[in-house]
Amino acid sequence: MSKASSDWLLCNISKARLASINAIMEEIIDASDTNFKKLALHTARMGGKKLRPSLYLLALNTGDYYGKELLTPAAALELIHVASLHHDDVMDRADLRRNATSVNAEWGNLNATYSGNYLFSKAISILSQYDTTVNQITCGYISDLCLGQLKEAENAYNLKLSYEDHIDVLIKKTASLFELPCKLGALLSGASDDILEAITNYSKHMGIAFQLIDDLLDLKGNPHKTGKTVGTDLIEGVYTYATLYTLHETDHANKLTHLLTLDDMKPIHIQEAIELISLSGGLNAAKVKAKEHLEIAKNALSILPDNNTKTSLLNLTHFILARDH
Amino acid sequence: MKTKYDVIIVGAGPAGSTSALKIAAKGYDVLLVDKDSFPRTKSCGDGLTRTATKILYDLGLKEELSIFKRTENTRITVKGKGSRNFKYPDHMTDPNYGLVIPRKELDYLLVKKAIEKGVFFMGDVLFDSLIYINQKAAGIRLKNGNTFYADIVIGADGATSNVAYQASLPITPIDKMGIGTRGYFKIAETDDTLQMFLPILDRSNKRVLPSYGWVFPVEKNIVNIGVGLIEQNEIYDIDTIFNMFMNTLKKKDSRFSNLQLQGTLMSGPMRFDFKPERTYAPGILLVGDAAGMINPFTGEGIGYALETGIHAANFYLELKKDPNEDFNDLSKYGDLLGSKYQGYFEAGTESINRYHLIWKVLKGTFQNDKPLFNAIRQATVFPEGVNESFFNYYTENVSDQISEHRGHIRSDMLSVGQGLIQMTREDWPFLSRLFNAGQITPGIPFRPSLLILIAGYSTQTNRNELTQLGMAVELGLAAAICHDSVSEEKNDDTTSSGNWGNMIAILVGDYLLSRSFEIISFYDQSYTKIISEGISKSNQGMILLKNKIQNKETISINDFLELYYLKNKYTFELCLQLGSMAKKSTKKETLILKEFGKHFGTAYFIVEDTLNYLKNKNTVSKTELNSISLGNHEMRLIEVLLKDQKGTPKEKERLSVNICQETAINEIKLAKKHLKNIEDIFVKTTLGNLCDLILEKNETITL
The missing domain is CATH 3.50.50.60 (FAD/NAD(P)-binding domain)
Known part of the structure; x- marks a missing residue:
């Protein structure tokens, strides 16, 4: 069941609102210098799944307030995501992003770093104009996000990384940018505390599942669709759930350890490592884990009224599981 | 008994x-x-x-x-990255050596x-x-x-x-402890240098074993050679590592080819x-x-x-x-x-992984002189030599320029520093070392956060709030130093597939920046607005200025200043604005201070940059510890001017320095013009004094 990017979004009003956030992003960026604007918006203009704004817009439906001013945070949330992509691409030395040239490849590492900072602080600036709670929640999650990335780097090449620490990194580095839009949407639309809690819980587990699947794609995805070389994580010492499963729980641990600690991992070694992980049930274990979290996410939504917001959120869990890029 | x-x-x-x-x-x-x-x-x-x-x-x-045996030098060698010499800074009092x-x-x-x-x-x-x-x-x-x-x-x-x-x-x-082994060896001749070799890699050269080897001169003909391993592991025991190390030494240096062991090798556990x-x-x-x-x-x-x-x-x-x-x-x-x-x-x-990360960074950036990596290197391998490293600027003591509130300012500045150390210690203790290193100025350091205090004091202001604002700004500045340390290289060097330098520069920079926002989010949200706008503007300024310079366009002083104002918005200008807001000054007063800060900050940086340029232009040796910390030096006015002037190198330099001095004087003039309209006497006098300090420094510039 492979679906196009936003087929899961059944709520028409959210769809319509989502369509306008590109224009808002354009407005946010300073236009006094055309080259600067081109650089700053390069990644945002590529399109993309816009998962975070979509979640925010859906969460906005859970309360009974809506005002036009509540559209801007959707753009700000996307800018935070885009800012993190600018920085990620420098760290990953990625020349391509969504099958086009990345900012760092086109303008250099420093410009990509600075433009990431620019977008990020612009987004913070926008989100600071609502109220103190919104501001605090935003900054809290952002801080988690950065700490999560630092922790992930700390654990590079750590063959003994525990599941617990691994999942904790996922919660911080990925789930935080799922929780933030849902929480802000519910809060700004005046949803009840129960709903707020439910949708936050939903988004947290969605985020974990999203990253678990994303990490699986690194091991078995189609490079033409993902735009990434298979097995990059293995070379860079980022050992994700499937790899950890094989290392911690199976007879193939020694063989895999040997491959992972090779001086110069050639494509053939990567292929062999992935086959081992697959054979020993690692890939499957990661998928089972992702399904578990998606179940928790779905159950969290049970207190929401049945409508197309809820259906969309439920659809998203299927979309996450089925996605191939 | x-x-x-x-x-x-x-x-x-x-x-x-x-x-x-x-x-x-x-x-x-x-x-x-x-x-x-x-x-x-x-x-x-x-x-x-x-x-x-x-x-x-x-x-x-x-x-x-x-x-x-006295030792004055420490030479650190990193596999595949060459060596660097570390010396105790000259200003350290006797003894200026180890034993x-x-x-x-x-x-x-x-x-x-x-x-x-x-x-x-x-x-x-x-x-x-x-x-x-x-x-x-x-x-x-x-x-x-x-x-x-x-x-x-x-x-x-x-x-x-x-x-x-x-x-x-x-x-x-005991099996989780570190372990060390050493022996005394007879050698033709020793020198006065402590030699450290790090890290030792495993045979695959892929994993960095958290380990090091040393050669220390004991007597004229005796050296102590040993290795230490932070974490014992299944694959390598200490004897294997010792032998690996001895083989490397023998291959590298003929003095070591014929070593005679005196007595026996001795091992002992170490705990970290x-x-x-x-x-x-x-x-x-x-x-x-x-x-x-x-x-x-x-x-x-x-x-x-x-x-x-x-x-x-x-x-x-x-x-x-x-x-x-x-x-x-x-x-x-x-x-x-x-x-x-x-x-x-x-x-x-739980910290062993952090050590692994720092080892990788240390190795990957061993010859990189960007400020973040200078700081990491010193904090790890030569902590006693830490002098300036992380912060290039802001070390001057300005106690004499401050007549009132001196006690408060001194203790609040200390609280800012302590707060930073405490905060980073919880998440990443290593970072608190970097902040510690920046805390060495006696008296009252001329830092941007000082201007928050100066502009912010009144009988009504909440001093704790001012300190928190100070911390937020300092975190943002530290983040900028990290981000400025990103290099255009894809790999740490041609022989390495690693990218640890850029990775750590971005990760630590992002982390510090996010912490800065988090602290401030507990106060009035208008602060977040001001700070985030400041950061976005200064990043925009850097992109614009950098690209203008890269495109080799001729830049007029006025164009340069416009971009320079933008780039420096986050420092003194922002601090004066924040302090003034915390004091609940009138909008007009805040605006005047902002304008003052714009010119004041510009003069400050132009003077500091010119002085630094002249001080360091002859420092060519990259292996010396105290070599310059390179940040974004191509964005300095002096460097921009040097490119445009005509004539012999000496004439070019003289002309450029003159223009820098004139520009600084002019900026202070503009700043002082705004100062006239400030009502608060303390603010007016203190900022006036600081302007004069900059002018004095400007006058000391000689070729």
């Missing part, structure tokens, strides 16, 4: 003996016991840092130590000194257990059955401390699990190795042993002043060690 003492110390190594003699010197009864009789030898590198040397001199051992003293001699000297001061020493006796009275350690029992009582027991019994074990303090199991809360228990203090005090990057431990020996002694002497003290709650000792050493060392097993 006397059975009651004031203090009992188990272990007569450097930490134990130092504690013993410091306490005995004040007239208290001290019992010092050791499992060996002295002299005896120990597995150790025998290298003493400058601090260790100074402590020994202060203990009155200068004369006895004059026969030992190499075989442990056999050093420990014996200290024990003798302790006995001389009245310590009762018993060698060749084994500690058996602690004696408890009212749930507090009140004495010890020896294996031979003898018992002794005291106010406290100091555990100085090394990495496998039995005192710590008996006190039920959590300790690292310092945790403030496990350095004490009721009636117990731990010192030296027993407390896990070893630098994980270089294995240095004698200096920390001496220091903790002294801390424990002073701590006891202070408590003893109170006749009712029961020596039950000694937690303040843990706090003391925590504030002094966390960041150098950190908690054992």
Whole structure:
């Protein structure tokens, strides 16, 4: 069941609102210098799944307030995501992003770093104009996000990384940018505390599942669709759930350890490592884990009224599981 | 035999003996016991840092130590990355060198000194257990059955401390500890250099083993060669690593091809699990190795042993002043060690991954002179030499320029620094080291956060809020230093597939920036607005200025200044605005201060950059420790001007420097024009004084 990017979004009003956030992003960026604007918006203009704004817009439906001013945070949330992509691409030395040239490849590492900072602080600036709670929640999650990335780097090449620490990194580095839009949407639309809690819980587990699947794609995805070389994580010492499963729980641990600690991992070694992980049930274990979290996410939504917001959120869990890029 | 003492110390190594003699010197009864009789030898590198040397001199051992080898240089070699020399900064007072003293001699000297001061020493006796009275350690029992009582027991019994074990303090199991091996070798000729080699890689050259090797000159013809391993692992034992290291040495340097081992190789466990809360228990203090005090990057431990020996002694002497003290709650000792050493060392097993990361960064950026990497290198391999490193600017003491509120400002500036250290310590203790390094200016440092305080004081302002604003801005500045350290290279160098430099620059920069926003989000959201706009503008300014320079366009002074204002918005201008808002000044006053800050900051940076340029233009040697910290130096006015001027290099330089000086004077003029409209006398006078300070500095610029 492979679906196009936003087929899961059944709520028409959210769809319509989502369509306008590109224009808002354009407005946010300073236009006094055309080259600067081109650089700053390069990644945002590529399109993309816009998962975070979509979640925010859906969460906005859970309360009974809506005002036009509540559209801007959707753009700000996307800018935070885009800012993190600018920085990620420098760290990953990625020349391509969504099958086009990345900012760092086109303008250099420093410009990509600075433009990431620019977008990020612009987004913070926008989100600071609502109220103190919104501001605090935003900054809290952002801080988690950065700490999560630092922790992930700390654990590079750590063959003994525990599941617990691994999942904790996922919660911080990925789930935080799922929780933030849902929480802000519910809060700004005046949803009840129960709903707020439910949708936050939903988004947290969605985020974990999203990253678990994303990490699986690194091991078995189609490079033409993902735009990434298979097995990059293995070379860079980022050992994700499937790899950890094989290392911690199976007879193939020694063989895999040997491959992972090779001086110069050639494509053939990567292929062999992935086959081992697959054979020993690692890939499957990661998928089972992702399904578990998606179940928790779905159950969290049970207190929401049945409508197309809820259906969309439920659809998203299927979309996450089925996605191939 | 006397059975009651004031203090009992188990272990007569450097930490134990130092504690013993410091306490005995004040007239208290001290019992010092050791499992060996002295002299005896120990597995150790025998290298003493400058601090260790100074402590020994202060203990009155200068004369006895004059026969030992002095070392003035430390040369660190990183596999595949070449070497760098590290020297103690010139401004350090005597001694300006370290020593190499075989442990056999050093420990014996200290024990003798302790006995001389009245310590009762018993060698060749084994500690058996602690004696408890009212749930507090009140004495010890020896294996031979003898018992002794005291106010406290100091555990100085090394990495496998039995005192710590008996006190039920959590300790690292021996197979998780580090380990070191050394031997003395005969060699043709030694020099005065401590040589460290790090890290040692595993055979695949892929995984960095947290390990290091050393060659220290002991005598004219004797060197101490050894290796240390922070974490034992399944694949390599210490002997294999020692052999790998010896082979490397032999291949590299012909002096080592024909080494003769004197005596035998000796190994010993090392612990790297310092945790403030496990350095004490009721009636117990731990010192030296027993407390896990070893630098994980270089294995240095004698200096920390001496220091903790002294801390424990002073701590006891202070408590003893109170006749009712029961020596039950000694937690303040843990706090003391925590504030002094966390960041150098950190908690054992969970931190090993952080060490791995720092090792990778250290290796990947060994020849990289960007400020972040200078700072990391110094904080890890040569912590005593830390002088400026992380912050290039903002080190001047401006106490004289501030007439009022001096006490408040000084203590609030200290709170800003302490706050930064405390905050980063929780998530990533290593970072607090970097901030520590920036805290060395005596008096009141001329930092941007100072301007928040100056603009913010009134009888109504909340000083805590000002301090938090200061912390937020300083975090943002530290983040900018990290981000400026990103390089255009894809890999750390041509021989490496690593990208650790850029990775750490971005990750740490992002982390600091996010923490800056988090702190401020607890206050009025208008602060977040101002700070985030400041950051976005200065990043925009950097992109615009950088690209203009790169495109080799001729840039007029006015165009340059417009972009420079934008780029520097985040520093002094922003701080004055924030301070003024915190004081609840009128919009008009805040605006005037902002305008003032724009020109003031610009003048400040132009003067500093010109001075730095002239100071460092002749520093070509990249291997010297104190070489310049390169940030975004191509964006300095002086560099921009140098490109455009015509004539001989000398003429070009003279012209460019002149223009810089004139521009700075003009900017101060503009700043002062705005200052006239400020009503608050304190703000007006202080900022006026700071303007004059910049002008004075500007006048000192000579070619």
